[in-house]
Amino acid sequence: MAYIEVKHVSKIYGSGEQVVRANDDINFEVQKGELTIIVGASGAGKSTLLNILGGMDTPTKGDVIINAKNIADDSPKQLTTYRRLSVGFVFQFYNLIPNLTALENVELASQISPDSLDVRTVMEDVGLKNRLNNFPAQLSGGEQQRVAIARAIAKNPDLLLCDEPTGALDYKTGKSILKLLQDFSHKTDKNVIIVTHNGMIKPMADHIIEIGDGQVKDGSVECPS
Numbered sequence: 001m002a003y004i005e006v007k008h009v010s011k012i013y014g015s016g017e018q019v020v021r022a023n024d025d026i027n028f029e030v031q032k033g034e035l036t037i038i039v040g041a042s043g044a045g046k047s048t049l050l051n052i053l054g055g056m057d058t059p060t061k062g063d064v065i066i067n068a069k070n071i072a073d074d075s076p077k078q079l080t081t082y083r084r085l086s087v088g089f090v091f092q093f094y095n096l097i098p099n100l101t102a103l104e105n106v107e108l109a110s111q112i113s114p115d116s117l118d119v120r121t122v123m124e125d126v127g128l129k130n131r132l133n134n135f136p137a138q139l140s141g142g143e144q145q146r147v148a149i150a151r152a153i154a155k156n157p158d159l160l161l162c163d164e165p166t167g168a169l170d171y172k173t174g175k176s177i178l179k180l181l182q183d184f185s186h187k188t189d190k191n192v193i194i195v196t197h198n199g200m201i202k203p204m205a206d207h208i209i210e211i212g213d214g215q216v217k218d219g220s221v222e223c224p225s
């Protein structure tokens with residue numbers, strides 16, 4: 001059975017003449033341990049889909065089966081538990097807490113998970129063992145994104161969702177961030193899903209899902225490993 005099954009998912013915002021079909025009958029499967037990227041033009045519905053997968057939004061219609069459980073049926077309380085225990089998030093602009101050090105930012109997230117990883121080991125894995133006591137403003141963009149990734153990984157989530165994680169970074173720094181995400185997925189057999197405009201990511205993916213006008217396009221491919 002696939003780790004993720006998205007079946008006939010639609011998300012409709014507004015009503016009457018103001019209706020926006022952000023996702024319009026989306027269907028795909030993702031196998032365990034895959035690094036998946038979701039690509040598509042601006043407004044295609046990528047972030048909406050990522051938010052639904054992460055339990056931050058609910059579909060208007062359809063099933064979102066993650067690890068054999070349909071989160072589309074979940075109550076808000078169940079979704080809170082799902083987000084807390086099963087999902088890590090990485091965003092374009094890091095979203096670190098400015099008055100906490102890099103280490104404290106990661107510790108804070110690890111404290112909400114009963115299955116968290118050793119924070120100092122995670123910081124070392126992302127190449128930041130010498131920057132533990134720096135505040136976000138003292139770190140480069142790439143380093144701040146490493147802290148954000150460490151924060152997401154330290155929770156030990158089954159699913160790591162990234163919305164344009166390299167959007168604010170130069171090519172070389174972006175590539176090193178992607179390698180980090182790829183390593184996480186392949187070494188731990190966990191799922192990473194990256195929403196992006198960045199074509200550079202395509203060769204690193206195990207699975208590419210192309211979205212256009214709220215629908216999965218035929219170009220979507222499962223990449224041979």
Ligand SMILES: Nc1ncnc2c1ncn2[C@@H]1O[C@H](COP(=O)(O)OP(=O)(O)OP(=O)(O)O)[C@@H](O)[C@H]1O
Binds near residue numbers: 014020022042049
């Ligand atoms: N909360 C909302 N209320 C109304 N419309 C929304 C809402 N969220 C998204 N939309 C609309 O849904 C459509 C898809 O938006 P979405 O953010 O998912 O696209 P995207 O592919 O992630 O775009 P981008 O690459 O520019 O971030 C857009 O037309 C957007 O305006």
